[in-house]
Amino acid sequence: MEYRKTGASGLELSAITYGAFAIGGTMWGGTERSEAIKAIHASLDNGVTSIDTAPFYGFGLSEEMIGEAIKGKDRSRIQLLTKFGLVWDGSNNGKGEFFFDAEDNGKKIPVYKYAAKANVVKEVEESLQRLGTDYIDLLQIHWPDATTPISETMEALEQLIRQGKVRAAGVSNYSVAQLQEAQQSISIASNQVSYSMLNRTIEQDLVPYTVANNIGIIAYSPLERGLLTGKYFKDAALKSDDHRNGYFGQFDAAKVKAFLEAITPIAAAKQATLSQLVLRWTTLQKGITVVLAGARNAQQAIENAAAMNIDLTQEELAFINQQLVFVS
Ligand SMILES: NC(=O)c1ccc[n+]([C@@H]2O[C@H](COP(=O)([O-])OP(=O)(O)OC[C@H]3O[C@@H](n4cnc5c(N)ncnc54)[C@H](OP(=O)(O)O)[C@@H]3O)[C@@H](O)[C@H]2O)c1
Secondary structure, X not given: OOEEEOOOOOOEEEOEEEEOOHHHOOOEOOOOHHHHHHHHHHHHHOOOOEEEOOOOOOOOHHHHHHHHHHOOOXXXXXXXXXXXXXXXXXXXXXXXXXXXXXXXXXXXEEXXXXXXXXXXXXXXXXXXXXXXXOOEEEEEEOOOOOOXXXXXXXXXXXHHHHOOOEEEEEEEOOOHHHHHHHHOOOOEEEEEEEOEOOEOHHHXXXXXXXXXXXXXXXXXXXXXXXXXXXXXXXXXXXXXXXXXXXXXXXXXXXXXXXXXXXXXXXXXXXXXXXXXXXXXXXXXXXXXXXXXXXXXXXXHXXXXXXXHHOOOOHHHHHHHXXXXXXXX
């Protein structure tokens, strides 16, 4: 495993960081608690030291299970990354920006983007409780909230850092302009954004800006939520309440399948899986600090952590990039 510095902060994260969205279950067709705990343990046993979660994931369940999984472990060797600013429990009293209706057991739950100072402070107390810790290594605003000035949100982060409850300030889904504004209030360690072989928009503006300004990029959904593992072109099936029934529709399935077939020989020659090849490619791209890989169980977690053991030559990288031209 490689450990990489996150922007100008002193924070070092594992290049493969465990992503705890799917194990929350909501939007992902449910979850299996014991499998989820095993996935976290397997990650930690295989060189992954960093875990990314959010209060929103499973409406608190993801953080709670992480708290259970790390209980009794050496906290100083684990980096906990969480977020704030997506409110689902009505505590915002209609304030903030309506985002979307989530579904929980067939019930519609309105989710708001809300990052007012008092709400940030409240959410962090709840996260600390669920995670069973007294500090968060990296606290990130989950999505920009157009109803709260960025400076107000950053003031909350600054206060939490001063109090020792948070070690570093991060953002997520921020544009270059929003990053620039946030940087006027506080030093931003990282921006967490979607990035994969099939989704490289950030290479145009965001990556040049973050590289020039020493801000980390934390890449999310590198496997395109499972699509790039190749298994959904074979026998894997989705439950009816899994958001990927719609999500995968944005991609041209035939082109993605052909692309995966074209790069399979590279994986095979290294006795690696497609998932490992995809993750390794992602960690090698310019400006990418760490890659968040979700895993439902120990087997996936072990496989994903071992992606860092693969070496890719310049020729192999060039071949993959050449093939990618046909997917877009
Ligand atoms: N900031 C944001 O707005 C935001 C948004 C999305 C994600 N994120 C973060 O990024 C993390 C990673 O993204 P993601 O979870 O959306 O998607 P992802 O990492 O691209 O895909 C994860 C899913 O792919 C499947 N998978 C993973 N490894 C596998 C393997 N080795 N073999 C077979 N299947 C495998 C698993 O689901 P199945 O087994 O069910 O197929 C897993 O849940 C999240 O957990 C979260 O921490 C952040």
